[in-house]
Amino acid sequence: MSGHSSYVPTNRFMRWVDARLPLPRLVYDSFVAFPVPRNLNYAYTFGGILSLMLGIQIVTGVVLAMHYSGNSALAFHSVEQIMRDVNWGWLMRYMHANGASFFFVAVYIHIFRGLYYGSYKAPREILWILGVVIFLLMMATAFMGYVLPWGQMSFWGATVITGFFTAFPIIGDPIQQLLLGGFAVDNATLNRFFSLHYLLPFMIAGVVILHIWALHVTGQTNPTGVEVKTKDDVVPFTPHATIKDGLGMVVFLLFYCWFVFYMPNFLGHPDNYIPANPLKTPAHIVPEWYFLPFYAMLRAITFNIGPIDSKLGGVLVMFGSIIVLFFLPWLDTSRVRSAVYRPIYRIFFWVLVVDTIFLGWLGSRPAEGIYPTLALIGTIYYFAHWLVILPVLGLVETPRKLPASIAEAVLGPNYASGTAAGAAPPSGSVSAPENR
Amino acid sequence: MKKLLAALLAGGLMIIPAAHAQDKEGEAASPSPQAAAPAPSESEVTSNVAGDEAAAEEGEHETPHYPLKRPAELAWTFAGPFGHWDLQQLQRGYKVYKEVCAACHSMELVAFRNLEALGYSEDQVKAIAGDYTVTDGPNGDGDMFERPAIPSDHFPSPFANPEAAAAANNGAAPPDLSLIAKARAVERGFPRFVFDTVTQYQEAGPDYIHALLTGYGQNPPPGTVIQPGTHFNPYFIGGPALAMPPPLSADAVTYDDGTPGTVDQYARDVSSFLMWAAEPHLVERKATGFVVMLYLLIFAALVYLVKKRVWANTPH
Structure with missing residues (x-):
């Protein structure tokens, strides 16, 4: 898709620039002329929404950093100063805190869209792997950001999560001490988390550029999973995708602003309005909602497996739950991409969605009674989905018949070949069944 | 197996409000918090074996989850998309805070100048501040000195430091009230929290404060152990009883606007005031x-x- 450039400079100045640094050509080819499948639905607008959220997080974050003190004696009060005395400080902080949550809302929809339509399959393996890298960076950034207000849940969350690393034999303790800058969460920890919290978003932005580059090499997938074949299958990015992504963004912002302005503390934890106190452990330490499925998997391992004790087992399972995503392109053996044409996979996809939400709910429960057992069942299913169901299903499932092309899927089998993209279709094809 | 099913059912119906039996700062149920509700140490949280054993034990003894009763959802003027302050109520709440709560509780994030938001004029705020004495300095001679407060000063704390506060209050330092309306909430549980996203219910803090302040004087369920020096309150989030004695009594504060001085009225007014203090x-x-x-x-x-x-x- 990233072949011939169709950019033509319109005046002497642009010709002059184009001969020296063809940046306008790059932008034109990537975001104006770039061909996108004509049948993309709104699930495909979340890439654009995520770019917007990254922008919002960086802008509000830079402003907050102007007023924040990364010192354990001052941090909590500096955040309250932002809330009370800085002009529009409450807006900046609530946008940033809820922005993190909605960043994850968008990324989870984006990931599940990729799973549903098989976006990770050849030739898009690297595109997918870069996405998983971005996801990991997001998790690290969000975790460190949550520590910065230096409330009770900040402090104890940091204690628990850095404690994971001590599960590893020999190297565990040194890694934990390096992360903490000492033997316990303290001022040194806060300093380095602040520094890294400022650094990582720009690393995310860098990997996002690679992610988009890879996307523009292979082209986008689409709900049929059939590759683009002719220019009838595609429309130019601008105005078609631009306006559709724009609508997706505005609607997403409506949901986001509902929380920012009307219920900004709904997704937070009341304990984080209590200043950090190393001598008082909260009764239940819970991470933010977007980590809950992984937290449930961590706590699901309550038994030793040979030389691996339950703590190391839990940590390995938790990290493994994301590591396994790197291998997804090779674990799914089906040659058909889209779940639209995979009747059995489609069921398992929704079961996985339910399982993940179920694990998230279990992550918010205390580790007592029936909950760890349910978490273990959910965890086993989660891994079975990737390691057993996907490899086997690809071999035994009979997919539905694929359309010959995107244009055929959209316009019906009798569409007049040669219809220019974006032009009016022949009258007979208007009633063709849409295949979203 | 039967018990397992019952637990499953209870979990599903959210009969177990769970998760929030918090050992809150200063509200600690007894001078030795370990006795009442041992907070899990770090090792318990990360090492699951210990946690699981503890959980199994807990199931045996049917440890109650706190609070014993859910707070009632009251109608607040500041609730909902068009929420607004009732300035009369905030002024009444401030009076309750000043005459009752401030004897033990600090409110260090709030400055006198902020009180203008309650409808007081600049001169009135100056007069309010002038009634307080704050320590300033050092002066040119290197000495600390006392002077009347000015509007830019924050509310002075009743105790010199948390240790002094704890020593004077049976070992449990009264928590700062600046953020209390956002720092306390009874977990909503499923499916309430889903409906809350539509109804915009964000008043768990003031509802909790009101319930706690009006929840004294009830009889504890049989078998409840009340530590000496603590007071039973079924709405307390951290245990069966808390160190704070019932702070409000009828006609303890005389309202200037003629509003009747009932405990319920005081609790409503001071909860509104504390919501304002937490989220101006x-x-x-x-x-x-x-x-x-x-x-x-x-x-x-x-x-x-x-x-x-x-x-x-x-x-x-």
Whole structure:
């Protein structure tokens, strides 16, 4: 898709620039002329929404950093100063805190869209792997950001999560001490988390550029999973995708602003309005909602497996739950991409969605009674989905018949070949069944 | 197995409010918090074996989860998308805070100048501040000195430090009240928290404070162990009883506007005041939100129309 450039400079100045640094050509080819499948639905607008959220997080974050003190004696009060005395400080902080949550809302929809339509399959393996890298960076950034207000849940969350690393034999303790800058969460920890919290978003932005580059090499997938074949299958990015992504963004912002302005503390934890106190452990330490499925998997391992004790087992399972995503392109053996044409996979996809939400709910429960057992069942299913169901299903499932092309899927089998993209279709094809 | 099923059912129906038996700072149920509700140490949280054993034990003894009773959901003027302060109520609440709560509780994030938001004039705020004495300095001679407070000063704390506060209060330091309305909430549980996203229920803090302040004087269920020096309150989030004695009694505070001095009225007023103290920009936030939502709705409609036009001749 990233072949011939169709950019033509319109005046002497642009010709002059184009001969020296063809940046306008790059932008034109990537975001104006770039061909996108004509049948993309709104699930495909979340890439654009995520770019917007990254922008919002960086802008509000830079402003907050102007007023924040990364010192354990001052941090909590500096955040309250932002809330009370800085002009529009409450807006900046609530946008940033809820922005993190909605960043994850968008990324989870984006990931599940990729799973549903098989976006990770050849030739898009690297595109997918870069996405998983971005996801990991997001998790690290969000975790460190949550520590910065230096409330009770900040402090104890940091204690628990850095404690994971001590599960590893020999190297565990040194890694934990390096992360903490000492033997316990303290001022040194806060300093380095602040520094890294400022650094990582720009690393995310860098990997996002690679992610988009890879996307523009292979082209986008689409709900049929059939590759683009002719220019009838595609429309130019601008105005078609631009306006559709724009609508997706505005609607997403409506949901986001509902929380920012009307219920900004709904997704937070009341304990984080209590200043950090190393001598008082909260009764239940819970991470933010977007980590809950992984937290449930961590706590699901309550038994030793040979030389691996339950703590190391839990940590390995938790990290493994994301590591396994790197291998997804090779674990799914089906040659058909889209779940639209995979009747059995489609069921398992929704079961996985339910399982993940179920694990998230279990992550918010205390580790007592029936909950760890349910978490273990959910965890086993989660891994079975990737390691057993996907490899086997690809071999035994009979997919539905694929359309010959995107244009055929959209316009019906009798569409007049040669219809220019974006032009009016022949009258007979208007009633063709849409295949979203 | 039967027990397992029962637990499952209870979990599903959220009979177990769970998760929030918190050993709150200063409200600690007894001088030795370990005795009442041992907080899990770090090792218990990360090492699951220990946690599981503890959990199994807990199931045996049917440890009650706190609070024993859920707070009632009251009607607050600041609730909902068009929430606003009742300035009369905030002034009454401030009076309750000043005459009752401030004897033990600090409110260090709030400055006297902030009181103008309650409807007081600049001169009135100056007069209010002038009644307080704050320590300033060092002066040119290197000495600390005392002077009347000015509007830019924050509310002085009743105790010199947390240790002094704890020593004077049976070992449990009274928590600072600046953020208390956001720092306390009884977990809503499923499915309430889902409905809350639509109803915009965000008043768990003031509801909790009101319930706690009016929840004294009830008889504990049989078998409840009340530590000496603590007071039973079924609404307390951290245990069966708390160190704070019932702070309010009828006619303890005389309202200037003739509002009857009942415990319920005091509790409502001071809860509203504490919500304001915790979130002084709440009303401004909601008012801004209305304009933002309106703008985004209109913008979304326009973008939708343009989108429809762009795609009109492109089947997709």
